[in-house]
Amino acid sequence: MKSLMTAIRASVFLMILCGLIYPLATTGFAQVLFHNQAEGSLVTQNGNVQGSELLAQGFKGPQWFHPRASAAKYDPTASAATNAAVASKDYVKTVKDNVDQLKKENGNMGNTIPADLVTTSGSGFDPDVSPEAAKAQVPRIAKATGISEDRLITLINQQTKGRSLGIFGDPRVNVLDLNMALQQLK
Template identity: 45%
Template sequence: MLNQLRPALVLLVALTAITGLAYPLAVTGIAGVIFPAKAAGSLIERDGKVVGSSLIGQSFTSDGYFHGRHSATTAPDPADAAKTVPAPYNAANSSGSNLGPTSAALADRVKADVEKLKAENPGQPVPVDLVTTSGSGLDPDISPEAARFQIPRVAKARGVPEDKLAGLLAAQVQGRWLGVLGEPRVNVLALNIALDDLARK
């Protein structure tokens, strides 16, 4: 019996060391050398201080900033650990809302958001990504259409001409990867940082 058990234990220890330690450490080390910024979390710095990551969205609610997608992530309720409370863009609890098309709560929330956005920018179709959540709840990007839809509100709040914001936005649009994969997108944090930089000039 020991003759049969020994090879199995040796194989278990060897594979654990190779696939659980050596391989992850090697990949992490190589990524740190070849792509140091990405391996460190794609952090964005401003005035020497980390203000976020280009991979994780942030909640912007002021009229003077572009807003990202809704986030359905939650966190434990401080008053009752058995319950959760909304915590937008909570990277420790990536999740979608899990509300289906027959959900009254989802329909009511989307309807209210659409009405609010129509009042904000009358006569313009509301981009779908401004009223829906992503599967992860952490999406840092919106479509160029969703960003353009918000230009009148941001321009009014900041007292900046709309055409100037349109030019700023155009410079922030990222195209499809290799020209074919994915969709054009705008990173909301990068766009808002560029917006603040514009105000400094």
Template identity: 40%
Template sequence: MAILRPAIMTLLLLTIVTGGLYPLATTLLGQWWFPAQAGGSLITRDGEVRGSALIGQPFHQARYFQGRPSAGSSDPMASGGSNLAPGNPELDKQFAERIAALRAANPESSRQVPVELLTASGSGLDGQLSPAAVAWQIPRVARERGLKAEQLSRLVAANTETPLPGFPGLPVVNILKLNLALDALRSK
């Protein structure tokens, strides 16, 4: 038993430190230094939570910009991809259906449908698109809302987030923030 005592004490000590103290310290520091992010990056308007800036929201009405397709219907509890291989006939069928639906809803846009609007994200929860994929939808949203395309282009540019200088990444547009700004624009 004397031989096992140091091993058991080490196990208990490391369990307390790594299973209790460290998670507690990182949680408290995260909430202190980054309260919005630690709270889920929630977006509120008029005192009401509209969603998280980190999780994609489904927008099915033609008057809104739409995000990437989701294998889990943008349900955080059903996160994940479809796991269909690139050569799977079901995936080809899904692409054909998405292309037909996007072209029917966006007849004024170019024939080249951005790949982001066809492929589901790996997590199924992406809330951002490239500015090019958002710009492809501008004619439809302008028609549905009775707005000028130039006005929407400026709104997209104002809601484009770029990485900090010196850091890798591409510009993205948060679809939830953009649609909330679109609703605010219309109410003015």
């Protein structure tokens, strides 16, 4: 009986510590030290939430920069990669269809199409594209908006983020931030 009571007290103590005190403490520290990240890294403009800098969202229409394709169709409740092997017929067909769609939207792009415009990211929600992928969309956006290609390329260069800590990853452009900056130009 003594062992049973000890086990019950230990269980109650650990439930309170691990199930209540620890989550409240870590949430409190996160809110104080990393408030923006704890709230989802939301991007606001004029007091309205436009999206999260961590999640891609689909932009429709020729006047916007488009993000990478999403296997989850930009639904954050359905995060998914394609899980298709690069040599599979399905994957090859998907990439070919994406290339065809890209050429249809942007005109003849030659043989150098940035891979991130026709392939999905691992999570399906990569919010960034390479500067080359953003620049490949410039002719379409210039035609749709009337903004000069030079001004759009300058905008992309201004929005380009370098490697993390100067050595990790590749230069990238957040599509939401880029489209918000584009909206300011209009």
